[in-house]
Amino acid sequence: MKILAVDNEEIALRGLCKAIKQALPDAEIFSTQNSSEALSMALHCEPAVAFLDIEMPKVNGLELAKQLKKEVNPRINIIFTTGYNEYIEEAFTKLRVSGYLMKPITKDMILTEIDNLRYPQELKWDGRIKARCFGSFELYVDELPVMFHYNKTKEMCAYLIDHRGMCSIGELQDKLWEDDHKASEHKSYLQNMISDLNKTLTELGCNDIVLRKYGSIGIDSNKIDCDYYAYIQGNPAAINAFRGEYMSQYSWAEKTLATLVFKA
Secondary structure: OEEEEEOOOHHHHHHHHHHHHHHOOOOEEEEEOOHHHHHHHHHHHOOOEEEEOOOOOOOOHHHHHHHHHHHHOOOOEEEEEEOOOOOHHHHHHOOOOOEEEEOOOOHHHHHHHHHOOOOOOOOOOOOOEEEEOEOOOEEEEOOEEOOOOOHHHHHHHHHHHHHOOOEEHHHHHHHHOOOOOOHHHHHHHHHHHHHHHHHHHHHOOOHHHEEEEOOEEEEOHHHOEEHHHHHHOOOHHHHHHOOOOEOOOOHHHHHHHHHHHHHO
16 A cells, blocks of 8 residues: 655654554555645655645645645545644545544554544555465455366465464374364365366466475465455555455364454
8 A cells, every 4th residue: 555644744754654564554645744745746656545734834734635626636645743622624525534533643543543544545456376365265366266176276275374384194184174173184185176177277377386395285475466465464455355254164274363353
């Protein structure tokens, strides 16, 4: 997420940027003490959110907000950061801002505003391969659901994505047949599932996401777009997309779900 931070006071701006970075470690922050330069900066970086001080020389925050909405993006999320409360009514009724924070700004204040943006950021996918984990699990290639020969292969793929690293064949057997006291007897079926995974993804031209080592297998998390991965990286759009459901068709996913719910 790209964020614009504007405050004419150096100490206040430094504190604001620190709070933003603590709340959103992966955010791209574009900051300036010069409100007159803020518009050209915003035109260049096209921020989703702008944190603006109000009482600034030359161009105050109210006027800057109007310019940003008119010339950059009418749906930009404006959040005022100020020491004065007399502008609240104008901010919300006339400018339709997203938030109004009283200084000093903290990490928790930033997180609250990002979680309640007037214009929530949609989760954007850039690659061919997409894994939807929130709700029921589905794997997509070129916007189409991947159809494996075995239904159980899809569950195996889901577990590997959830696992986020190399997984031993033994662990796969135990997790995929966790209610079966004879899970070890499914070793041959599991090998067929692995072959199904490789064959299906090879036919789709994306078998490079499968990682193999002796006795273990994994999914390369760097080669797929995934709402779960985006969530744990602090992506605000992914955080907003989480509605308390995670890989809902698989019982073993409840452990990860509990972690997500606790974090939320």
